[in-house]
Amino acid sequence: MIERPVLDKHLDSKTFRDFYYLKEELIDFCRKNGLPVSGGKLEIADRIAYFLETGRILSAGAGKKKAAIISSITEDTEIEADFVCSERHRAFFKEHIGNSFSFNVAFQKWLKGNSGKTYKEAISAYYQILEDKKKGKLKIDRQFEYNTYIRDFFADNKGRPLEEAIRCWKYKKQLPGHNRYERSDLSAL
Known part of the structure; x- marks a missing residue:
């Protein structure tokens, strides 16, 4: 068995991509080498691979857009572009779904990918996602x-x-x- 190499700046990007590293290890590498630590595991891994290939630092996702602010949410309100989970959204969904509501990954992805649809459609989608999860139909994202x-x-x-x-x-x-x-x-x- 080939032993997993230590993650340091002398590692080539292909070897880095061939092995599994914990997010904590990736963040530690970034801090030691002056790379941004923000973002998910895949984004951080891409940043490290770029650094290992080029020696240059790739900046974190520049200029994230701020979510549109809506005064009140109803079932007929359209989901805003650049949706961001907030306490107002959580309160709305808890009121309509119940205290068991949580922003699971699949539902967050649905919300972010369905701007323009209504919150009533979002509620239906949430129940469908829970049903699919029970049946084992949900795909687990690559970072998991x-x-x-x-x-x-x-x-x-x-x-x-x-x-x-x-x-x-x-x-x-x-x-x-x-x-x-x-x-x-x-x-x-």
């Missing part, structure tokens, strides 16, 4: 590699304990290449 791996491990190994899934994950993330579950990962057990 661990969650995807564990889900796929259990889909292929019903009844096996979480400890085994985690042991296989730890083995897999030390290997170069992708971090998706494969049956051959069971060799770590």
Whole structure:
């Protein structure tokens, strides 16, 4: 097994992309090398890969637009462009959906991708997302590699304990290449 290389400024970008690093490790690298630390894991990883390739610092997403301010939200209000989750939005959804409401990732993506639709449509979409989640139809975003791996491990190994899934994950993330579950990962057990 090839050992995962230490993340430092002498690493080439291809090798960096071949291995799994925690977001905390990426942020630590950025701080030590003067790179911006804002953004999600994928954005930070892209920034590091660019730095490793070119030696230049890529600035954080410049000029994020401010969300339009609406005075009151009703079911007929249209979802604003550049939607930002706020306490006003949370209060609206809790009033119409109940205290169990939360801005889950899938719903946030739906809101950000459906400006111009109504909040009534958003409420319906929320319930559909919950239903899809129960049926296992939701796709887990790329930055949640661990969650995807564990889900796929259990889909292929019903009844096996979480400890085994985690042991296989730890083995897999030390290997170069992708971090998706494969049956051959069971060799770590």
